[in-house]
Amino acid sequence: TQLLEQSPQFLSIQEGENLTVYCNSSSVFSSLQWYRQEPGEGPVLLVTVVTGGEVKKLKRLTFQFGDARKDSSLHITAAQPGDTGLYLCAGGNNAGNMLTFGGGTRLMVKP
Amino acid sequence: GAVVSQHPSWVICKSGTSVKIECRSLDFQATTMFWYRQFPKKSLMLMATSNEGSKATYEQGVEKDKFLINHASLTLSTLTVTSAHPEDSSFYICSATDGSSYNEQFFGPGTRLTVL
Numbered sequence: 432t433q434l435l436e437q438s439p440q441f442l443s444i445q446e447g448e449n450l451t452v453y454c455n456s457s458s459v460f461s462s463l464q465w466y467r468q469e470p471g472e473g474p475v476l477l478v479t480v481v482t483g484g485e486v487k488k489l490k491r492l493t494f495q496f497g498d499a500r501k502d503s504s505l506h507i508t509a510a511q512p513g514d515t516g517l518y519l520c521a522g523g524n525n526a527g528n529m530l531t532f533g534g535g536t537r538l539m540v541k542p
Numbered sequence: 543g544a545v546v547s548q549h550p551s552w553v554i555c556k557s558g559t560s561v562k563i564e565c566r567s568l569d570f571q572a573t574t575m576f577w578y579r580q581f582p583k584k585s586l587m588l589m590a591t592s593n594e595g596s597k598a599t600y601e602q603g604v605e606k607d608k609f610l611i612n613h614a615s616l617t618l619s620t621l622t623v624t625s626a627h628p629e630d631s632s633f634y635i636c637s638a639t640d641g642s643s644y645n646e647q648f649f650g651p652g653t654r655l656t657v658l
Contacts, residue, residue, distance in 0.1 A: 437585075462644035473546075473635050473649035474586070481644050519585060523645025528574060528591070530645055535585040 434458070435522055437533030444510055445541050452505040452518055452536045460522030463496050463503045464530065468517040510540045545569050546638050548650035555626055556658055562622045563653045565636030571616040572638035576647060577609070580633045592619050626657040 436455045444450055454463070462481045466474035478487050480496035480503065487494045491514075493506040503520055517537050521530040545568040555561050565575055574593050578586040590611050592598035598611035608630075610622040619638075623630050633654050637647035 462646075464646065466649075471633075471652065471654070473548075473637075473651045476646060476648065479644055479646055517583075521645075521647075527641070527645055528639075529588075530576075530647055532586045532588075537583065 435520060435531055435533040437520055437536055439536060440534060441537045441539075443539045443541065446511055447509050448540075450507050450510055450538070452507075452520075452538075453502070454504065454520035454522075454533050455502045456522060457501065458522070459500050460531075461500075461525045461527065462523035463500070464521045464523065465494055465503070465505055466519040466521065468519060468535075474517075474519055507538075510538075512540045512542050514538060515540050544640075544648040546572075546636065546648050546650040548636055548653050550653060551651060552654045554656045554658065557627050558625055560622055560624045561626055561655060562620055563634055563636075563655075565619045565621070565638070565650050567617045567638045567640075567648075570638075570640045572619075573616070573641040574639050575613055575619040576637045576639075577611060577619075577621050578635045578637065580635060580652075582633075586635065589621075623655065626655070628657045631655055631657045 464479050465477045468474040478494045483498045483500045485496045491508045495504045519535050520533040547566045549564045577589045589604045590598045590600045592613040594616050600606045613619040635652040637649045
């Protein structure tokens with residue numbers, strides 16, 4: 432069974448601060464997705480990384496896939512209240528037919 | 543593109559009744575659809591995986607006779623919670639993949655079920 436450990440579980444910061452969310456596993460994943468979910472809604476895909484060492488930037492968000500494809504990080508620069516939500520990482524298996532989700536990081540950005 | 547809808551978005555029912563939730567891929571053909579359950583402030587828990595025209599594969603601990611899944615077409619999957627009880631109250635989310643991208647799943651908006 433593949434497991435993904437996500438940390439921290441909860442993060443409360445002030446507007447303008449930077450933060451990093453980590454997603455770690457002992458398993459190798461063929462791909463790694465990051466999703467953001469708001470209360471009462473389904474998760475929305477932010478990014479997919481597939482190559483070890485890959486770095487993708489989406490405005491103030493920077494996503495990195497570990498060289499060994501076992502871990503990933505999400506860094507947010509100058510967080511804004513609109514960034515508030517539940518961030519989920521999910522690793523894809525080699526067969527391409529399943530995602531394993533991390534436990535989620537609940538982010539609150541105070542104005 | 544890649545829009546998934548769910549219906550209903552919110553349902554309240556009495557204990558003992560059955561509730562059907564629909565999941566539709568609106569602008570693509572979904573080779574595989576997934577059903578998740580999410581408890582408050584928790585991550586997603588995969589319940590089952592369904593492929594069009596075949597029986598769903600249930601995760602360990604999920605009762606297949608309790609949660610009936612039908613994937614009749616490439617754009618529609620349904621989850622029926624049979625004889626619902628208060629402990630079945632939860633947020634149910636479906637997702638779909640067209641099989642062309644790296645494990646990317648596109649999620650529906652979820653259905654909040656409350657069983658009285």
